[in-house]
Amino acid sequence: MSDKKNISEFMSVMLAAMVVACSRFSDSFLYVALPLEYETLGLKLSDVGILLSINRVIRFFSNAIASHAYRRYGIKLPLLIATCISASVAFSYGIVWGFLLFLIARMLWGYSMVLLKVARISVYIENFSC
Amino acid sequence: MGFYHSISLIGSVGGTLIGGILLDFWGFRKAVLALACISAMGVPLALMIKESKGSLYGTSKNNIISLLSNKVMFSIGLTSMMNHLIIGGVIASTLPLYLKELIGEYVRIFGMIIGIATLSGFLASLRLLSWIIISPLTGLMLDIVGRYITLVISSCALLLSLALLCLSLSMIVMIVLPFIFLFSAALGTVLDTEISDEIALRSEDREYAISLYTNWIDAGLAIGPLLAYQLRTSMSFQSEYLWATLVFLLTIIQHLSVMRRRS
Numbered sequence: 001m002s003d004k005k006n007i008s009e010f011m012s013v014m015l016a017a018m019v020v021a022c023s024r025f026s027d028s029f030l031y032v033a034l035p036l037e038y039e040t041l042g043l044k045l046s047d048v049g050i051l052l053s054i055n056r057v058i059r060f061f062s063n064a065i066a067s068h069a070y071r072r073y074g075i076k077l078p079l080l081i082a083t084c085i086s087a088s089v090a091f092s093y094g095i096v097w098g099f100l101l102f103l104i105a106r107m108l109w110g111y112s113m114v115l116l117k118v119a120r121i122s123v124y125i126e127n128f129s130c
Numbered sequence: 131m132g133f134y135h136s137i138s139l140i141g142s143v144g145g146t147l148i149g150g151i152l153l154d155f156w157g158f159r160k161a162v163l164a165l166a167c168i169s170a171m172g173v174p175l176a177l178m179i180k181e182s183k184g185s186l187y188g189t190s191k192n193n194i195i196s197l198l199s200n201k202v203m204f205s206i207g208l209t210s211m212m213n214h215l216i217i218g219g220v221i222a223s224t225l226p227l228y229l230k231e232l233i234g235e236y237v238r239i240f241g242m243i244i245g246i247a248t249l250s251g252f253l254a255s256l257r258l259l260s261w262i263i264i265s266p267l268t269g270l271m272l273d274i275v276g277r278y279i280t281l282v283i284s285s286c287a288l289l290l291s292l293a294l295l296c297l298s299l300s301m302i303v304m305i306v307l308p309f310i311f312l313f314s315a316a317l318g319t320v321l322d323t324e325i326s327d328e329i330a331l332r333s334e335d336r337e338y339a340i341s342l343y344t345n346w347i348d349a350g351l352a353i354g355p356l357l358a359y360q361l362r363t364s365m366s367f368q369s370e371y372l373w374a375t376l377v378f379l380l381t382i383i384q385h386l387s388v389m390r391r392r393s
Contacts, residue, residue: 008180015179017137022172024141025165028258029149032251035227037158049359052223056352060345076181083176090166094159120138123179 016123019083020116026090027055027109047099051106058110066114075119082115136262143255144168150251203328203339205388207346210321212381214347216374217314219354221295222257225307226250228367232300253304257311261319264312268319278389281320285382288313292375296368324389 034041034048043051069078089109096102145165152161198204230246237244271280291309298306329339361370 012180014137015175019172019175019179020138021141021144022169022175024138025145025149025168026162028142028145028254029153029162029165031223032146032150032226032247032254033153033158033161035224036153036230036247036250040158045362046359049223049356049362052355052359053352056348059348059352063341074181076176076179079179080173080176083172087166087170087173090169091163094163094166 013124016079016120019079020120023083023086023090023112023116026086026093027113030093041102042098043102044099047102051099051102054103054106055110055113058107059114062111062114063118066111066118069115070118070122075122078115079119082112082119085109085112086116139258139262143258146251146254146258148251150245150247150249150254153247153251154245198342200328201388202392203325203343205385206321206325206328207343209381209385210318210325210343211346211350212378213314213317213321214350215354215357216292216350216378217310218257218351220358220370220374221307221310222254223355224358224362224367224370225253229253229303231367232303249304253307256308257314260308260311260315264315265319268316269323271316272320272323277320277323281317281324281389282386284313284316284320285386288317289375289379289382292371292378296372296375 031052034043034051038045038048066078085108089105089112092101092105096105149161149165152164155161156164226246229250233246233249235246237246237249268280268284271283275283288310291306291313294306295303295310325339325343329343332339358370365373
């Protein structure tokens with residue numbers, strides 16, 4: 001019984017880590033692609049810096065909102081929403097044109113990353129803490 | 131936690147490494163859509179996670195002034211911010227464009243023609259992997275020679291390799307960059323150890339102190355690319371890296387003096 005519980009806890013933790021890993025693919029790609037392709041995407045060089053920074057800036061303001069979401073709705077729903085946002089944002093990178101749409105996509109990605117980060121830590125603490 | 135963190139890191143390494151190759155072969159749109167499909171695989175995985183209340187994560191009451199007025203914690207936070215700002219922010223975000231300016235669209239290595247995106251992706255993934263590689267070795271060094279000596283060695287090695295980056299041209303840059311990432315990760319590990327010990331000494335507001343430290347790091351990673359690309363309009367990348375090295379030198383000097391007084 002205890003073994004089954006341990007395996008189940010381990011699976012939850014690994015799944016949470018894998019969800020974060022999947023979501024990060026398109027974000028880290030932009031660090032290589034945007035500086036090389038900014039002109040073909042209709043961006044200026046100074047826009048690249050803003051787009052690569054804005055997702056981190058968003059984190060400062062969204063930690064409290066993320067904590068509130070998890071306290072109110074539990075882990076699964078906010079995590080699922082965050083995963084859907086990050087996947088949608090990843091697809092939007094291949095579709096959107098222009099600075100403003102990219103900026104909105106990066107801001108959404110920043111918020112979903114906060115939700116994913118909090119979920120990752122929460123799942124780990126709940127399953128592995130004493 | 132290290133293993134758990136490493137799994138999460140696979141996404142970042144894969145994104146730069148695979149993404150770089152796909153970018154060279156398929157172009158931006160197709161490459162990003164292929165990676166978006168991998169991101170979408172997270173949705174069914176998220177559905178499989180068991181529900182829990184998530185009540186363990188919360189904000190604590192705190193006093194930001196008391197934490198910022200602690201000289202040691204401030205110095206550790208500032209140095210960590212500069213480490214992430216310069217290496218993770220300025221250098222990592224400008225690396226593809228800098229290499230393109232130095233080398234061009236393609237480079238020949240051991241007879242193979244490699245696209246600049248593939249090369250940039252490979253070097254960027256080394257930055258992420260260096261944390262996994264160097265952290266245990268730095269931990270061992272901390273045990274053997276002590277924290278202050280490890281701090282001095284990792285800082286000096288990083289500053290020296292940064293200076294080489296400012297002076298180097300083409301192929302030498304590709305040799306210097308992995309060392310910069312390795313020494314930066316080593317310095318980051320020392321700083322993480324320092325902050326952990328400082329936080330352990332506190333009876334209250336530990337969660338807030340940890341949160342504040344991660345905010346220092348986030349601030350560095352947020353300011354870095356912004357600063358690098360705004361300055362690029364008025365100076366070359368080499369000048370930027372030179373200024374960054376000088377600022378980092380001053381930060382390291384102040385941190386070493388604080389830690390010297392502390393010990």
